[in-house]
Amino acid sequence: MHVDVAQVFARPGVDAPLGPSRLHLDAGRIVRIEALADLPTAARHHVALPAPADAHDHGRGLRTLAFGARDQSLETWLPELAFEPRVDPYLRAAVAFARMAEGGIAAANHCHNTQDSQALLKEAEGVARAARDVGLRIGFAVPFAGRNGVVYGPLEPLLAHLPAADHARVHAMRQPTRTLQQNFALVEEIAQLEHEGFRVQYGPVGPQWVDDEAMAAIALASADTGRRVHMHLFETQRQRAWADAHYPRGLLRHLDGIGLLSPRLTVAHAVWLDDDDCGLLAERGVTVSANVSSNLRLRTGLPPWRRYLDAGLRFGLGLDGMSLDDDEDMLREMRLAWHQLQTADAGSDERFALGDLFRAVCVHGRQSITGADGGGELATGAPADILVLDTRRLSRDVLAEAPDHRLERLIARMTKRDIHRLIVGGRSVVHDARCQSVDLPALEAALTADAEAAWQRQPPDAPAIERLRVAVRAHYRCGGCGPGGQSGEGGSHGRG
Numbered sequence: 001m002h003v004d005v006a007q008v009f010a011r012p013g014v015d016a017p018l019g020p021s022r023l024h025l026d027a028g029r030i031v032r033i034e035a036l037a038d039l040p041t042a043a044r045h046h047v048a049l050p051a052p053a054d055a056h057d058h059g060r061g062l063r064t065l066a067f068g069a070r071d072q073s074l075e076t077w078l079p080e081l082a083f084e085p086r087v088d089p090y091l092r093a094a095v096a097f098a099r100m101a102e103g104g105i106a107a108a109n110h111c112h113n114t115q116d117s118q119a120l121l122k123e124a125e126g127v128a129r130a131a132r133d134v135g136l137r138i139g140f141a142v143p144f145a146g147r148n149g150v151v152y153g154p155l156e157p158l159l160a161h162l163p164a165a166d167h168a169r170v171h172a173m174r175q176p177t178r179t180l181q182q183n184f185a186l187v188e189e190i191a192q193l194e195h196e197g198f199r200v201q202y203g204p205v206g207p208q209w210v211d212d213e214a215m216a217a218i219a220l221a222s223a224d225t226g227r228r229v230h231m232h233l234f235e236t237q238r239q240r241a242w243a244d245a246h247y248p249r250g251l252l253r254h255l256d257g258i259g260l261l262s263p264r265l266t267v268a269h270a271v272w273l274d275d276d277d278c279g280l281l282a283e284r285g286v287t288v289s290a291n292v293s294s295n296l297r298l299r300t301g302l303p304p305w306r307r308y309l310d311a312g313l314r315f316g317l318g319l320d321g322m323s324l325d326d327d328e329d330m331l332r333e334m335r336l337a338w339h340q341l342q343t344a345d346a347g348s349d350e351r352f353a354l355g356d357l358f359r360a361v362c363v364h365g366r367q368s369i370t371g372a373d374g375g376g377e378l379a380t381g382a383p384a385d386i387l388v389l390d391t392r393r394l395s396r397d398v399l400a401e402a403p404d405h406r407l408e409r410l411i412a413r414m415t416k417r418d419i420h421r422l423i424v425g426g427r428s429v430v431h432d433a434r435c436q437s438v439d440l441p442a443l444e445a446a447l448t449a450d451a452e453a454a455w456q457r458q459p460p461d462a463p464a465i466e467r468l469r470v471a472v473r474a475h476y477r478c479g480g481c482g483p484g485g486q487s488g489e490g491g492s493h494g495r496g
Helices: 074-083 089-102 117-134 164-174 180-191 212-225 237-246 251-257 275-283 292-297 305-311 330-344 354-370 403-413 440-457 462-478
Strands: 002-005 021-026 029-035 046-050 053-057 107-111 137-144 198-204 229-233 265-269 287-290 314-317 386-390 419-424 427-431
Touching: 002 046, 002 386, 046 354, 046 403, 053 089, 053 265, 053 287, 053 314, 053 354, 074 462, 089 107, 089 117, 089 419, 089 427, 089 440, 107 229, 107 265, 107 354, 117 137, 117 180, 117 198, 137 180, 137 229, 137 354, 164 462, 180 198, 180 212, 198 212, 212 229, 212 251, 237 251, 251 275, 275 305, 287 305, 287 354, 292 330, 305 330, 314 330, 314 354, 330 354, 330 403, 354 403
Parallel strands: 053 107, 107 137, 137 198, 198 229, 229 265, 265 287, 287 314
Antiparallel strands: 002 021, 021 029, 046 386, 386 419, 419 427
C-alpha cells in the first residue's frame, strides 16, 4: 500500500516539510518515504501529517445533550447523566469511535463509564470489538471508585435539600458497586481481550472518588505490571477545596508518597493545579490531558497553560466526549488550544510554537495511550498512523503561495471536513471525511433505536433526577466540601 501527497509534515513545526512524496506502508508501518519527481494529479492538494490522539474521552455513542444532560457546572451535570439509557455496549463504543475517526483521531484514552456495574466485562468486550472494527488504538481505563458518590463529603447536608422519599435512593448511589479485589480481578479478565488496538489501564476515577487504600494498591500494581494509570484530577475548584481540606500536606504529595506519580500516569483536566503541583508532576514525568472544550462547557475553567509551560509539564489534548460543537473534531480542538496557549503565554518569547502543539497532540497524547511506540511522526519504521488533508478548501482564497506558511494556514483553518484519509496501522479508516471501516449511519440508527427502546422499557425518573440536581446546586451554594463545611468557592488556587 502507498500514499501519494504533495507535502509530508513528518514532524510538523520542527522539520521542514518534504516535497512530493510516496509513503510506502507494510505490516502497519511506514517502510519508506520516496521523493516523487512526477506527482499524480489527484494528490497535488494532499498533505500528510502524523495522526492526532485524543488523550481523554469516555466513548459515549449518545452525546450527552442527546439524552438530556445539559451543559452546566460539572457537579450539577453529573446527576443528569442518569438520563442516559442503557444500550448495547458495542453500539455505544462503535458509534463513538467512528465519530472520533471522522474527527481525525487515531488513538484515544477511553475512560470507561459503566452502565451496568455487574456487566463490566461484557461492556469491555463490546469496546474491544468496536476498537477492532473501527480500527482505532484504544486505551481502556478500568474504573475504580468507592467514596464520595453524589457529593464530596458527608451526605447529610445534601439530604437536607431533598424530600425524605429520595433519601434511600441517594444513599444507594453512594454504595460501592464492586470491591477492590473484584476490580483487580476484572482488570486481569479484561486484559485477556487485548489486541493491537485495545490495551488495558487502571482507571481510578479521581482522588475524591477513590479511597487511599485503592490508590496505593493501584500504584503498586502499576509499578509491578507496567500498566498505565488514567484518572481525573482537579477538574473543578470544589474538588481542589475538598483535597486541600482532607490532605493538609497536599494531595499530590500524598499521591507521590504512595508511588502513583510516574511516567505511567495520565491525569485529565488538571485545571486547578498550582505552581508546586505542576513542578512535581513534571518532575515525575506525568502527562496531563487538557480538555479545552469540555472545560468550557462544564464551567470548570481554563487550563493553567502558563504554569504548564513554566514547569515544563508534558500534556496532550482530550475531547472528553464534549467537543465545543459536539462534532468530535480534534482539528478544531487543536486550534482552540493553540489560540488559548498563545494568549496565555503572550509576552513570554513565544515559548510554545506550532511544533510544540503537534508534539503535544501527536506524541505526548499518543504515548499516554500506546506508550513510546515510535508513533507521532512520519518516519521510516514508525507506525503508519497518518492523517492526509485535502487543502483545496483551506487555500481557496490564497493569493500567493508561501510554502513556509502552510502549517500556519492548516492550524488556522483545518476541520474534519478537510480529511481526505485517516490511516491507522496501515489501514484506511476514513476516506473523504467518511468512516470506511464501519457503516456509521447504520450504527447510529441502531444505537438510537436501542436507546429509545431502553427508555420505553425503563423510563428515567426525570423528577427525581431534577430534584437531585437542584439539591446538589443548593448544597454547594450553602457550602459543603471544604474546611468547616465550606465549599471552597473563591479559594486561592486560580487558573494561572
